[in-house]
Amino acid sequence: MSYTLITGASTGIGKEFVREFARRNSDMILVARSQSKLQELTAELSPSGVPDIYICAEDLADPQSPRKIYDFCRERELRVELIVNCAGFGFAGEYGTMPIEELQEMIQVNNCSLAGIIRHFVPDMIERKKGEIINVSSISGFQGVACLALYAATKSFIITLSEALHEELKDKGIKVIAVCPGYIETGFHTRARQYPEHSLLPVSNPSVVVKASIKGLLKNKLHVFPTFLDFLLVFLQRFLPRAAVLKTAAFLAPFKSQGDM
Ligand SMILES: NC(=O)c1ccc[n+]([C@@H]2O[C@H](COP(=O)([O-])OP(=O)(O)OC[C@H]3O[C@@H](n4cnc5c(N)ncnc54)[C@H](OP(=O)(O)O)[C@@H]3O)[C@@H](O)[C@H]2O)c1
Known part of the structure; x- marks a missing residue:
């Protein structure tokens, strides 16, 4: 039996992936720290044990x-x-104020573990000449973003790794895509201490990301942009000097401290 492994499955976009795959009757392995949230979700989506869902906390x-x-x-x-x-988190604020413990943790969660998971599973996929990998990045990964510096850098890493693996593995029967959303309504922003309501950019629903990802995977699209605006913001960078790109990114993703609210 084949399984879908989903990290960050307990909340937000990852949880929406779980719901969508449950609707499609896919068997799954769910990964996150919150065992109780994963248990609740499994009880809700698979009361009779179908689809088959494993929890790997x-x-x-x-x-x-x-x-x-x-x-x-x-x-x-x-x-x-x-x-x-899909697992990941961010920190919004001036780089010099970022808790030092979070720096290592963010690189480990957003990058090292993502790369490590792929590295462990990909040899089996190559042997079977079959496999699919959806890496959740962000439009913030296409340029540096002031006051989201490390987060944007971790998302750039995901885009670059996905691009290389997309090319390296496409003739081996394996699809690799990078999904690049803008603002999505989840608990992400609370953890990041970010206030998307202060941005000019619209906030979308997690299901927009999941639908676009599945459609993008079918076509093996390298970069998947859940909304037209996400695509446009990245496409327009081709015509702008880099300094203007960085200014625009900082303007559109403004950091507001709670005192500014
Ligand atoms: N929301 C947005 O605007 C937005 C935009 C672009 C990209 N993204 C990306 O989308 C992905 C999902 O974020 P989200 O918006 O759905 O946020 P979210 O609701 O905060 O979900 C984050 C998920 O990651 C898991 N996670 C975090 N740290 C973990 C750790 N140390 N070990 C295991 N799991 C961990 C969380 O589970 P536990 O807490 O239970 O461990 C949770 O399931 C992230 O990679 C994020 O960068 C989000």
């Missing part, structure tokens, strides 16, 4: 977590054919 800030997730699947003989790398 792991902290992706642990460098060993990709290996543990892979071992979890191997021990149960779960064949992972689709990976949705």
